[in-house]
Ligand SMILES: Nc1ncnc2c1ncn2[C@@H]1O[C@H](CCC(=O)c2cccc(C(=O)O)c2)[C@@H](O)[C@H]1O
């Protein structure tokens with residue numbers, strides 16, 4: 240644990256409790272989940288890549304000077320995903336890594352534009368993710384759902400392409416539940432994406448844009464007002480606006496908090512300055528997520544340990560945190576009830592001498 244970017248410093252028992260706790264992950268990127276093992280396998284298929292395969296060199300490569308540098312490195316990993324078989328391998332292996340952490344349900348953010356613009360056939364892309372989703376559910380018991388996100392900095396062409404892929408009945412995958420917006424926020428105003436979110440929402444998708452990760456609370460307001468956000472990716476800078484905090488709490492708009500990510504991309508200076516405590520104190524539904532775990536030297540279990548320290552949580556507090564993610568998910572009511580019951584049983588058994 241000492242080589243972690245953010246030292247969770249939770250007692251051993253709490254780590255063991257977290258490791259076995261059934262969980263839901265709501266904010267994790269597809270390409271950003273490629274573990275050293277997956278990167279090595281993809282790099283072996285495409286030896287011209289500049290991404291190192293040696294785990295130590297990779298850890299160095301995954302050290303970012305700022306958010307722009309992070310996106311540059313992120314895109315070099317995206318460049319490793321070149322064929323439908325690469326897409327299938329990545330998706331299936333990501334599910335395996337989630338299942339190992341007792342993640343029962345995950346909404347995986349996928350950027351289909353990045354794949355189609357690199358020449359992957361759109362039909363083959365959809366088949367690859369769906370095939371992996373079904374195999375993962377059957378073999379690991381982890382249910383995957385998709386969020387298709389617009390890489391905002393790639394412009395309105397990427398918004399049009401993402402909206403088309405998400406709403407065309409002949410293409411839209413069965414596992415798709417939501418529509419997002421990612422990438423840098425500076426110089427990429429949220430309101431311009433309104434027509435694309437309108438189309439996605441009309442087609443029955445939930446709105447889950449990133450906002451307030453690298454810009455101020457006004458971006459979160461924009462996401463709420465123009466993109467009709469139902470959850471906010473990060474929302475970190477909301478802490479600077481008491482009215483916004485009250486609004487998020489009153490309207491039960493959950494935040495997808497990713498503590499280690501915010502340190503790794505330098506969106507927040509130090510972990511002790513992370514505003515997650517203010518969110519909880521304001522009565523906001525806080526969910527804890529891993530974002531791009533191998534790139535940030537973390538995983539969902541470690542994020543729960545970090546949250547336990549920041550929010551001073553014991554086992555019951557951690558169980559509540561896990562249930563927040565289930566509540567905020569786009570799973571149906573029966574699915575939510577099932578995972579929550581599993582969390583309760585696990586916690587009671589753990590605490591019973
Ligand atoms: N913490 C994060 N915060 C925000 N986003 C994050 C985070 N982690 C991962 N992402 C992903 O990064 C993508 C950005 C990709 C992008 O900007 C881009 C620009 C131009 C061309 C292309 C291309 O593919 O050719 C891509 C987002 O869509 C999102 O899915």
Ligand SMILES: [Zn+2]
Nearest residue numbers: 266449472530
């Ligand atoms: Zn993200």
